[in-house]
Amino acid sequence: MAKTIEEINEKIRQGKAVVVTAEEMIDIVREKGVEKAAKEVDVVTTGTFGIMCSSGIYFNIGHTKPKIKLGGGRVYLNGVPAYAAYAAVDLFLGANALPDDDPRNKYYPGDFEYGGGHVIEDLVSGKEIRITAQAYGTDCYPRKFLDAYITIHDLNEAVLFNIRNAYQNYNVAVNSSDKTIYTYLGMLKPRFGNANYSSAGQLSPLLNDPYYKTIGIGTRIFLGGGIGYVAWHGTQHNPNVERTERGIPKGGAGTLAVIGDLKQMSSEWLRGVSMKGYGVSLAVGIGVPIPILNEEIAFYTSVSDEDILAPVVDYATAYPNRESDVIAYVTYKELRSGEIELFGKKVPTSPLSSYFKARRIAEILKEWIKEGKFLLTSPSAPIPGVESGIKFKPFSGKEVLEEVEKR
Template identity: 60%
Template sequence: MKRTLEEINAKIRSGKAVVFTAEEVVGLVKEKGVKKAAEQVDVVTTGTFGPMCSSGAYFNIPQSTPKIKIGGGTVSVNGVHAYGGWAAADFCLGATALPPEDPRNEVYPGLFKYGGAHVIEDLVSGKKVKVKIQAHGTDCYPRKEYQAEYGLKDFNNAVLFNPRNAYQLYNVAVNLSDRTIYTYMGVLKPRLGNANYSTAGALSPLLNDPKLATVGIGTRLFFGGSEGYVAWNGTQHVAEPERDEKDLPLSPSATIALIGDLTRMSPRYLRGTSVTGYGVSLSVGVGLPIPIVNEDIMAHAAVSDEDITFPIVDYSEDYPLGRSANLGRISIAELMTGRIQVDAKKIPAGCMASRARAREIALLLKKLVQEGEFLLTRPVAPLPGATLAEM
């Protein structure tokens, strides 16, 4: 069975496309087999929602009178450091940026209360933020100090650009040391006191197209509550990871860089997140529609929680010393029970991503495709290590 992207988009335009979420299609394939499922389904939708530290936004401000040059000066937004080294009126705000003073919560000292991610959430929530600029002044940009309040619509441009999102596979984090450690994977208790992971499992976008056969540069996807695009491979992208017999990666692997119009996004799918003892991050909602152009794509899109296994990593040694403790692998299905066995010990397991919100994204994207409001795009180039399917 083969179908083209044009055939799928024609069905989407006519309201006749058959769309399943990545969770729904698992049962269909078990019931009918890959061949019949591929003949029936046109599109499979995926979703994920969790902290993605490598995120941020860039802005262009309306110029003051007299004009001011941000480049070479300093800029802050609601007290949070931003980067102004691009040009006269452009600045970039990273999700993990913090204010210069102690940003921790007075009641809970380990909890960072406000950073770049929270500024982004404030803006998409309709709030105004205070931008402060200090500059050295030039003949064409003589002003040296400026501050103003901006809402999202007040900027000339506001763009979410995330260099690394939607990790295809990541670690299950544990702690073998004798002290509690505070990491981007959350609080890890000593002596294998708990395990933390972050994934949407069978809904996860890049796990449902593990060889990146339908996703590449230029792919349109759901991003932060609106549409966005794959701009490039993400930082730390691994082009040729070791794979299992189902083509699933066995270690942290593919990532994607995403871009979209921040003014069209929603705080439901962009949330500032405080990571205790570590800092702040931006929880991002991403949903990828997968065109079922052949049976191989269907087989991969029917990945289940039982199929996906994660490496268990000791973060007291691997970070920062770089030594690896071989603690085995564990499936998402086992992790989702809330307790797992590591080194002959039963320990609680917690997820930093929201499976419920990921499911919501997959269902919302399904609805948009069914109603003809979300057409699929052909990538203009493959991601490193990938070969695009004939579409």
């Protein structure tokens, strides 16, 4: 018999809900079968922790005396530029923002780049952030300069708003050339010297709900150590890709735009990252609960690493990549074993995401739900899926080059 989210929430309130992690669900389905698992389990928790470049925060610093209009001016946080084109004291800071001059500036100890992701981590940690600003001044906002220190506690609002997170599968990056190259998937050694990947595989939220049957706009989630929500489908969301028999996309597909109160969050789950030869970013922790409403969803949440194929892409020659640039497919079981085989060669693998932290997120979310601290939400609207009729145009490097040549 099918369940409803409200029925599951009532069991959560009564302390009777059966909650398991996505890892645990694999064994339950193998031992008891899908039908029995669907009856016994109410919620499956998922988790992922990795570098998510399309992340950022918006916040309001409150009015100064005399007032200043930051909108249209120039604003820096620990030397990192913030976007100041909203209103008087509303700002946005992207995870990839870098100082105008030397990216290795004095605000970060050691020989590392410091940028937006690090400012976000410092802010969440409660550290003082130096804000410097230059404005043009108006009759109602006469102040032209600002140099002060703020903490997250000084802000009227501070919101994490990430426009593309929790990618549903992704590339495995390799390098066929004779030189080392540096990418957002890390350093790639020459002649297929290593293979880097970034996904929690069987724990990953959208791989446990491949057709977005339960995850939609308004879904309550674990975000950065606090509670957040799915705000929309993320940028580059493209569900119309080739899938395996059990619905798993064979490459990057769905994405989520997420939002949450930064003041609830923790630097344990929001970490500034510096990538040599690429820049800075933010590692984000996300966990999504999946209500087991029926046998179909129970089946999807029993996906294991051996069921998930990832495309291997040569970043020396084929990035931006096209579908034809995939040189092989490997399972996440192979990736997590520490090596894959390409063209008869053993290639060591390395994750850019943390499976340990993904597992911990799923466990924390499980604890919250079992303790009655976290109820599930019914989506107010679905995110577009394969059956939505909406066609998403996948990014094509070839088409971009052809367009450039026309100009």
